[in-house]
Amino acid sequence: MKKYISQQNLNTLLDNLIAEGRRVVAPRMSAGIPLYEPLTSSTEMVTGLLPRRSAKEAFFPVCEELMSYEKEGQQVKLTDVDPARFPETVLVGVRPCDAVAIPVLDAVFSWDYKDEFFLERRRKTTIIGLACTTADDACFCTAVGLSPTETRGSDLFLTPLVGGGYAFESCSAKGEQLITNHKELFTGQTKAKTLPLAAPQTEKIDVKKVKGWLDEHFEDPLWDGVAVRCVGCGACAFVCPACHCFDIVDEGTEKAGKRRKSWDACGFWKFTHHASGHNPRDLQPKRYRNRIMHKFKYYNDKFGQTLCTGCGRCVRICPVGIDIKAIIDTIMNSEC
């Protein structure tokens, strides 16, 4: 017997949460594409499509205000953004490759500096993951040791069943709490089978071996070979659930304005452009090398984790067909 929640009960849950004033974020169609966005009704949720951007933006928005300033005469008034005002949120319909990236990001946002903007949203958010029933040939979660039923990162996990509805599984205290608060919706039991789940077929990645190679090959002809054609956009980093670089700028006039934080990307030439005019990563292959190094070596050196969940978004989106999986396969199969 599986614990069961019908589609109708799930919708009721979401609508009740919205009615209670919670922010409910889920994949929905937004000007033609699926994105994780706040719902106004459960009927807006779409589950069959991978959102174009990952779920990281529920914690790390594309752009957010950090503070504002105002100048009056000789006085400058600074107003901080108060993270206590971030809303209680339920993030639902999250793909396993997106959900699993959130605890990976916890490491960097609570390391030498505790990023309250990320961490406060994290504290206030309950994540409801959803097993995948479809994959394409860009998906490679199984190659990095994950799977379409990976529950890490989710507080509650749903698996779609034949005949509709979901098997549910609580994965954390937050998940338990959500069930307790809405227990009348979580009483079902069923013998229904799970729908056929996605099964991405790709060569396994031996993360240790890849890191071992990267440790020795900061300089290597591979970088030119794979990335000379990189056009230096931010697409791969921006759609990635694990990329987390950001920029901070002050925007406004001399009288008043705001300090804002927004996504940045190591593919941009300006990313390491020094004020002196010097750029240590002057050409695209050096920038792309950083992308691979950060994901499979540096983050591993620092936090013992890999910064890629195999979601395949960068593979699908790269304008010039740069395929991170193909590159890692090449590294895996190289002799030295």
Added chain:
Amino acid sequence: MNNQPIDTSIYSTISEAIQTEAARVLSAGEVTAIVGYAAGRRKGSAQPIIITDHDDAKKLIFTPACVNNLAVYLTKAKKEIPKTGKVGIVAKGCDLKALVGLMGESQLKHEDLYLIGIPCVGVLASTVQPATELTTETIASKCCECDAHLPTGCDFVPDVALPPPPQLEGKYPAEIARLEALAPAERWAYWKEQFAKCIKCYACRQVCPFCFCEQCLCDRNRPQMVETTPRPAGNTAWHIVRAMHLAGRCAGCAECERVCPMDIPLNLLNRKMAKELKELFDYEAGFEVNDRGPLTTYTEKDDQSFIK
């Protein structure tokens, strides 16, 4: 119209011809490099490749997944690609228009290039998987209104009989007409919704052959010219700058729209500008080098009705 397959049987002959010709010009030392397409890991996928060794010529292909406009690699913005000696480039008709445009802007000289023109019936839309068959529904919108299936003025064009290109209705004229018919406030609402999705990844700029500025105005921060953050104000400014700076230059390859991860219909803006340019200056991107672009020259015949 029903979904009809499109005959792409000439593409395998074209691939062979490219391989033979690339091997020949590389071996003979006529070029130092060839920019073309090669197969990728994913089934049916194709990606840009730059080869310098005649042995690598066998990697070159042409398929409906060869969507990129490779002209971007020849601009001064792509510092990674050495521009020593003559460089060969594989170009579909729409890509050739961009190369010709760059010649008109004194960015490239034909004598430094070896142009391999591709007789082309069309390529895949960005919304489908690379292994998809080319059909009247999976074809890129730009190809539906293409007038450049057979490039002219190239150094080499594979000798194949181009089948009559499918007669298709492109989405752009109808969409432009729809938007033109809207009240300004509604039109503004439409673009506001589209621009709101922009995340300033600048993929559209980075693939554009005409976005070769050393420092894009929209990247400047000393002083900041437009807001650089992905928010309504800066996004709108970016899209206005992009549309205006490409007016009279855009070759219509629609790469910007293809690569936008947020599916913002950028080519609609380009097509609208092209329509204005045609009406006001009788200008269209083509295969003839024109070093007096419509917006960089003044003639007394220019429309002045806007001066009131």
